[in-house]
Amino acid sequence: METKTQLLNDYASRLKLGGLQEQIDAVIHHATESECSYLDFSINMLETEIRHREQRELEKRIKAAKLPMEHNLDQYDYGFDNGISKQQLSQLRECLWLEQNYNIVLMGPSGASKTLIAAGLCYDTLKQGYKAYFRTMEQITQLLALKDITRSARIEYNKLKNAHLLVIDDIMLFALEKKQGVHLFNFINHLHERASLIVTTNKSPEQWVEMLDDEVIATALLDRILYRCEVVRLKGPSYRLQNRKTIFEGDKVL
Numbered sequence: 001m002e003t004k005t006q007l008l009n010d011y012a013s014r015l016k017l018g019g020l021q022e023q024i025d026a027v028i029h030h031a032t033e034s035e036c037s038y039l040d041f042s043i044n045m046l047e048t049e050i051r052h053r054e055q056r057e058l059e060k061r062i063k064a065a066k067l068p069m070e071h072n073l074d075q076y077d078y079g080f081d082n083g084i085s086k087q088q089l090s091q092l093r094e095c096l097w098l099e100q101n102y103n104i105v106l107m108g109p110s111g112a113s114k115t116l117i118a119a120g121l122c123y124d125t126l127k128q129g130y131k132a133y134f135r136t137m138e139q140i141t142q143l144l145a146l147k148d149i150t151r152s153a154r155i156e157y158n159k160l161k162n163a164h165l166l167v168i169d170d171i172m173l174f175a176l177e178k179k180q181g182v183h184l185f186n187f188i189n190h191l192h193e194r195a196s197l198i199v200t201t202n203k204s205p206e207q208w209v210e211m212l213d214d215e216v217i218a219t220a221l222l223d224r225i226l227y228r229c230e231v232v233r234l235k236g237p238s239y240r241l242q243n244r245k246t247i248f249e250g251d252k253v254l
Contacts, residue, residue: 019052108234
């Protein structure tokens with residue numbers, strides 16, 4: 001004969017309450033130990049399912065974001081002086097700028113933790129329930145070239161167009177042809193004041209003109225990005241070079 005616990009588990013399965021199904025024994029044990037009321041027991045069951053669904057939704061958003069391996073700013077090394085203070089980074093992590101569609105430009109030399117900070121802020125926004133994506137400049141360029149050709153690129157393009165936040169890593173790392181520059185401008189122009197951008201770059205605004213080989217497009221692009229924007233200038237030697245690893249035990253890294 002089916003027990004009440006088995007019956008509750010069956011109902012949870014039929015109603016597709018996967019989180020409750022996984023935690024049903026723990027929920028019942030807690031209710032028994034705490035001698036909670038029927039109302040508290042009901043609330044606990046629903047909260048268990050809600051937490052489960054929120055976690056699954058977060059995992060889906062993180063997967064779609066395509067974050068680099070290092071993206072957790074809780075592990076950020078504040079001992080590395082690159083020009084941004086703990087207070088400034090903490091303020092950025094509150095993500096209040098996202099509610100106002102502010103952009104962030106992280107500018108500095110290679111190894112100054114631009115990518116880590118950008119990915120970390122993207123991760124923080126994901127945890128707050130926003131739709132956020134991390135893409136390299138190369139990925140964006142390829143996407144814009146293929147969006148009218150392949151179905152998968154079109155789907156990806158529409159997804160990024162509806163983002164709350166888009167990170168473009170290493171923008172202007174390499175020169176763009178005029179057609180690529182026009183595509184990039186049209187894309188940024190669509191996102192302008194609809195979403196926030198975080199861009200990382202090792203080029204100054206003046207050098208963007210050289211990389212695009214078109215002063216008009218470069219000026220228009222910078223106008224959209226810098227209109228409501230915080231420019232964070234990072235500095236210092238490469239963190240990666242200062243913290244290089246070796247596969248040989250006992251050997252010093254040069």
